[in-house]
Amino acid sequence: MAESSGPDPSGGPDESDGLREADGPAEGSRGPAGSAGPERGAAASAPGPAASARRKLRPEHYDFFAGGAGEETALRENERAFGRLALLPRVLRGGADLGTRVSVLGREWQAPLFVSPTAFHRLAHPDGELATARAAAATGIPLVTSMAATTAVADVVAAAREADSEALVWFQLYPQPEHEVTAELVRRAERAGCRALVVTVDSPVFGRRTRDLRNGFHDLPPGLAAENMRDLPGAAPGSTRDIAMWPAGWDDLARLRELTDLPVVLKGVLHPEDARTAVEQGVDALLVSNHGGRQLDAAPASVEALPTVIEAVAGRVPVLMDGGVRRGTDIALALALGARAVGVGRPVLWALATGGEDGVREVLTALREDFAHVLTLCGGRRPEDLTADQVVLRGLPYRPGGPGRGERAW
Numbered sequence: 001m002a003e004s005s006g007p008d009p010s011g012g013p014d015e016s017d018g019l020r021e022a023d024g025p026a027e028g029s030r031g032p033a034g035s036a037g038p039e040r041g042a043a044a045s046a047p048g049p050a051a052s053a054r055r056k057l058r059p060e061h062y063d064f065f066a067g068g069a070g071e072e073t074a075l076r077e078n079e080r081a082f083g084r085l086a087l088l089p090r091v092l093r094g095g096a097d098l099g100t101r102v103s104v105l106g107r108e109w110q111a112p113l114f115v116s117p118t119a120f121h122r123l124a125h126p127d128g129e130l131a132t133a134r135a136a137a138a139t140g141i142p143l144v145t146s147m148a149a150t151t152a153v154a155d156v157v158a159a160a161r162e163a164d165s166e167a168l169v170w171f172q173l174y175p176q177p178e179h180e181v182t183a184e185l186v187r188r189a190e191r192a193g194c195r196a197l198v199v200t201v202d203s204p205v206f207g208r209r210t211r212d213l214r215n216g217f218h219d220l221p222p223g224l225a226a227e228n229m230r231d232l233p234g235a236a237p238g239s240t241r242d243i244a245m246w247p248a249g250w251d252d253l254a255r256l257r258e259l260t261d262l263p264v265v266l267k268g269v270l271h272p273e274d275a276r277t278a279v280e281q282g283v284d285a286l287l288v289s290n291h292g293g294r295q296l297d298a299a300p301a302s303v304e305a306l307p308t309v310i311e312a313v314a315g316r317v318p319v320l321m322d323g324g325v326r327r328g329t330d331i332a333l334a335l336a337l338g339a340r341a342v343g344v345g346r347p348v349l350w351a352l353a354t355g356g357e358d359g360v361r362e363v364l365t366a367l368r369e370d371f372a373h374v375l376t377l378c379g380g381r382r383p384e385d386l387t388a389d390q391v392v393l394r395g396l397p398y399r400p401g402g403p404g405r406g407e408r409a410w
């Protein structure tokens, strides 16, 4: 049985490692549309992992990690949407064989959890992606390394494999306007030993990041670069804008698939029709995501978009999600709604900033243990035991049509 004696990954019930309390305007205090947008971080005394990281980082780097697009509505909603959902526990389903393993693209994962791709880890800590890779590997959690990493993919995979020879690393790719550039990036990921490509498709252009615009944050500090972009035609790593965003089409995805036998995970799908098309096009998995609120500010929270995608996919491929996952109950809610596994972005960045490799190991371990504990409290013995009838909306009576009546409450 899981014992929840470890640190609460959320930083405690009064805290948040997103922006709800630790940062940005308090609920109800947001300016009218067209106002200056999100405020800079709250008082340095604000509790929580985000606030701790903020004390360690240069303000423009903290804002780069913390921020979202526009008025940061999608960013805030990712966490809030989980808060609007409750879990209905089942009882008297005991048994000794509790486990958190799930199977994803032919591999057994120890927990339904992975590290989502985030750019520029060396802005958070001098060890950057090497620390993240070692910590993820040591805890048995798969890592998706970003095309915009400040450490080359070959070095990231090597660090992970050194910690655990079985470590799983996937490569996140923004399809590039030059096919040859895309092809070379895919070759680098393959040579490094990545086991899947996570193709991010929610970024036909870069989101308008209010904080970065206000801070004038464009360039990486001297010595840091988007290392995966080295020696590629047209790329000069060093600026945050050297990763080209480009409105690719389904044809480009088909061309990409001809380049490689690696499984392709489509990241950033929110519309059920896109999910259906993706499956028909032979995509191996989907990652439901609003990019941590950094692209379309009017996008729904990831967890809100999840049920329609699950319905459209109808079990044909695994569906992953990320955005706003901060605690075991969030993982359980996403799984109950049909996700196979969930990713975390900012919690890893905050842990990296404050505690380096040890910090990342601690936050991933805490999340995994917290999930195991929640699973048990829900009457589940394995992740698949969580079902959609266990998810109800808070603030509303959930009968009729609720659990036990063959219908879902959401």
Ligand SMILES: Cc1cc2nc3c(=O)[nH]c(=O)nc-3n(C[C@H](O)[C@H](O)[C@H](O)COP(=O)(O)O)c2cc1C
Residues within 6 Å of the ligand: 064, 065, 066, 078, 116, 117, 118, 119, 146, 147, 148, 172, 200, 267, 289, 290, 291, 292, 293, 294, 322, 323, 324, 325, 343, 344, 345, 346, 347
């Ligand atoms: C600082 C930062 C950098 C990111 N960089 C990338 C990236 O390079 N590629 C990508 O596909 N997604 C990127 N994302 C989005 C994450 O993969 C993920 O969708 C999101 O962070 C999940 O939400 P969470 O931060 O609430 O956990 C980034 C997110 C953040 C916060």
Ligand SMILES: O=C(O)C(=O)c1ccccc1
Residues within 6 Å of the ligand: 119, 148, 240, 241, 243, 291, 294
């Ligand atoms: O994808 C992102 O959210 C992101 O922040 C980023 C920054 C620079 C290059 C590529 C992605």
